Amino acid sequence: MTFDVDLVVAGAGGGLTAAVRAAELGLDVLVVDSDPHFRRGNNTSMSTAMIPGPGSRFQAAAGITDSPERFVADIARKTGGTADLRIATALAHVGAELVEWLADHVGMPIELPTDFAYPGHSAPRVHSLPGRHGSALLRHLLDAADRSERIDLLVPARLTAVEAGPDGSRVAVVETPDGAREEIGTRAVLLATNGYGADAALVATHLPEIAGAHYHGGEHSRGDALRIGGELGAATGFLDAYxxxxxxxxxxxxxxxxxxxxxxxxxxxxxxxxxxxxxxxxxxxxxxxxxxxxxxxxxxxxxxxxxxxxxxxxxxxxxxxxxxxxxxxxxxxxxxxxxxxxxxxxxxxxxxxxxxxxxxxxxxxxxxxxxxxxxxxxxxxxxxFHTQGGLLVDEHARVLDPAGAPIPGLYASGGAAAGISGHGAAGYLAGNGLLPALGLAYIAAGHLARSVPTSRSRTPEGVR
Ligand SMILES: Cc1cc2nc3c(=O)[nH]c(=O)nc-3n(C[C@H](O)[C@H](O)[C@H](O)COP(=O)(O)OP(=O)(O)OC[C@H]3O[C@@H](n4cnc5c(N)ncnc54)[C@H](O)[C@@H]3O)c2cc1C
Structure with missing residues (x-):
């Protein structure tokens, strides 16, 4: 079986985390993004760069006692018990590792604001960067991707379909604005294309209470993951969440x-x-x-x-x-x-x-x-700001079908996946947009690396 790459990441927002993580685990990655202005135009770049990391060394240094279990309890409380606690638990357990990896492997100057609590968080656990801006977060991820010889970036290029390849592989179909069409053979595709906030008709259908408000998110959040995942029989959930x-x-x-x-x-x-x-x-x-x-x-x-x-x-x-x-x-x-x-x-x-x-x-x-x-x-x-409903995934970020079985070679992260904020708007806790965006991408990369023969990947013992 031959592959052009091991992983195609569609979406250079939080999805870049998967690219950098997969590359350091020995995989070859192609990242495609449909927006030529994604560096300033996607949600990750527009964000306040706040990421929960319960139990991180930054908290320990500040004398803060916290744990993934406590964070999950906060999520359950804020969402009135409606959140998908399996995914919340997986993300709560990867949060500290993620912020430490961002500091140590990506080079982000992670810091922990401790002078106030965000609504619903029972401990200061929301990590950020100086200036509190996602443009800096994205720049660090892009710099790390640039440093890796295993990562290629194709922009602007829109993922339009994911097809079956030979022997269980995948073919990522990518189109460029001049109408050119590329087919890339890959082991897996990560849908990191965010949600459907820029699609007014979908917003009116699923989120009528906020449909008249100003949309302040990425213009390329057009619901592509729902469509591409839907063609492969993916299940969706929490489409009323935002x-x-x-x-x-x-x-x-x-x-x-x-x-x-x-x-x-x-x-x-x-x-x-x-x-x-x-x-x-x-x-x-x-x-x-x-x-x-x-x-x-x-x-x-x-x-x-x-x-x-x-x-x-x-x-x-x-x-x-x-x-x-x-x-x-x-x-x-x-x-x-x-x-x-x-x-x-x-x-x-x-x-x-x-x-x-x-x-x-x-x-x-x-x-x-x-x-x-x-x-x-x-x-x-x-x-x-962003929609929180999307493709149902498991704790490895694998996209699921309606029976709960993983769809081979398909992962989703961030706004493309169903989030951890339950239904509506009230379940959202600060940081629970970026945590699924970066966290599920990080988890997906680790899962894929573990499934690749060890002679190819450099998956260390115990990697997520
Ligand atoms: C002002 C603001 C502040 C915020 N602050 C925070 C915060 O502090 N903490 C927090 O947790 N959350 C925050 N959020 C929410 C957070 O930004 C999002 O939840 C998160 O960035 C989503 O990441 P993503 O990777 O799913 O999407 P994005 O970062 O939007 O990336 C998706 C990318 O996919 C590309 N794309 C779309 N379709 C395709 C396709 N078919 N093919 C190829 N590429 C495609 C897009 O061009 C885009 O670059 C904030 C949001 C806003 C608007």
């Missing part, structure tokens, strides 16, 4: 970090009223904001929070766009935002009393901080 975000700057069209909320910021509608416990999570808050009059609102915070947000490159962009309004008093803030002063004053006063332990928030918010002048506000709109 990550939303309630804090996209209306003026800058850039993310205002939810860190602001976790440090004490309030979210009010255009009438100056809060409408829930903001700290439950930014994902579900997107639909809540979309349902307010005008489908927009304001994130209100102070100088202390502004200082903390400046660690985020995205917030720097919001500042540079002039989207942050500032005022010395609440009435002045009302004047510069157009929000009525009286309700705004009453909401911020109530939150200050929650912070002082004198008042119980009507929405149940417990982590408040008094906001002190000067005050800042950013107009925000809800957004759809």
């Amino acid at each position: 990550q939303g975000h309630a804090a996209l700057s209306a003026a800058a069209h850039t993310l205002v970090t939810w860190t602001a909320v976790m440090h004490g910021a309030a979210v009010v509608d255009t009438g100056g009223r809060r409408f829930g416990d903001e700290t439950t999570g930014y994902s579900e808050y997107a639909a809540a904001l979309a349902a307010r009059p005008g489908g927009r609102g304001w994130l209100v915070f102070d100088e202390r929070i502004d200082g903390l947000c400046r660690a985020f490159g995205d917030y720097q962009d919001v500042l540079a766009a002039g989207a942050v309004r500032t005022a010395g008093t609440i009435p002045e803030l009302a004047a510069v935002t157009g929000v009525p002063a009286a309700p705004l004053e009453s909401e911020l006063d109530a939150l200050a009393r929650v912070a002082a332990g004198e008042h119980v928030d009507r929405f149940g918010r417990t982590t408040a901080q008094p906001l002190r002048a000067p005050l800042h506000a950013v107009e925000i709109v809800p957004a759809l």
Whole structure:
């Protein structure tokens, strides 16, 4: 049996993890991506680069006790028990190894922010990079791929089909924009093509509550994995699941970090009223904001929070766009935002009393901080970031058929695969987009390497 390559990775986002991992395990890899601008245009590059790694050495160095089991319990709690816990468990157990591998083998300057907790995480376990931006994460993965003689990159080239090859092999059918068609013989294909967020018709069908919101994800997330996997008889699941975000700057069209909320910021509608416990999570808050009059609102915070947000490159962009309004008093803030002063004053006063332990928030918010002048506000709109439903996979990232049997030579990762956030938007925990993207890709590479004769692969003992 001859192969052009051992693995074709379709999608140069989180899928690059599989390429780098497979190459270091001795496999030859071709990566194809349909987007000539993928370096700045795919979801991984647009992300805040937050990856959960429960039990990592970075946590140990910071004196944080954590474990994969604790993370799985958090996922079960946040998703109301609806998540696929088999996949969640597999990813929870690979998270620490993944972030350490990214540091040691890819060369990423991994760090662990410990100054606040993201909604739903019971321990600081979300690792990131300086600047908190996915463009740096993707650049490191691409640099590692460039350094490997075993990895080739073909861009722009779109995977359009996966066919059966001789003796159980696969043929990846790839088309370039000039209409050329390539057939690549391979042991396996990893579908790392993300979800269907850029396909308005699919979003309207599966995610009606967020269909009217701004889509802030990769334009090549067109549901190709659903189509290609479907042609091979793959099962799908959780198609109603998505990550939303309630804090996209209306003026800058850039993310205002939810860190602001976790440090004490309030979210009010255009009438100056809060409408829930903001700290439950930014994902579900997107639909809540979309349902307010005008489908927009304001994130209100102070100088202390502004200082903390400046660690985020995205917030720097919001500042540079002039989207942050500032005022010395609440009435002045009302004047510069157009929000009525009286309700705004009453909401911020109530939150200050929650912070002082004198008042119980009507929405149940417990982590408040008094906001002190000067005050800042950013107009925000809800957004759809990525879809979380996709092809059902097993704990080795193998795509499954409706009977639960793996489809030979087919893996899926990231938004192409069904995620670990249960149904809807409320189950999403920070980092649970990138963990399935990088983690399932990492797992797929290890699984494939183990199935290749040892004279070919360099699979060390105990590799995942
Ligand atoms: C602003 C923002 C911030 C976020 N922050 C975080 C965060 O901090 N932590 C977190 O966990 N998640 C975050 N997410 C979600 C996270 O970015 C995604 O879940 C994750 O990046 C998905 O990775 P992926 O590899 O599946 O897709 P992508 O990174 O989008 O890569 C898919 C690639 O496939 C290519 N492609 C598509 N179809 C084809 C085809 N047929 N053939 C070839 N190539 C194809 C695309 O061009 C693209 O380059 C964020 C998302 C956004 C929008």
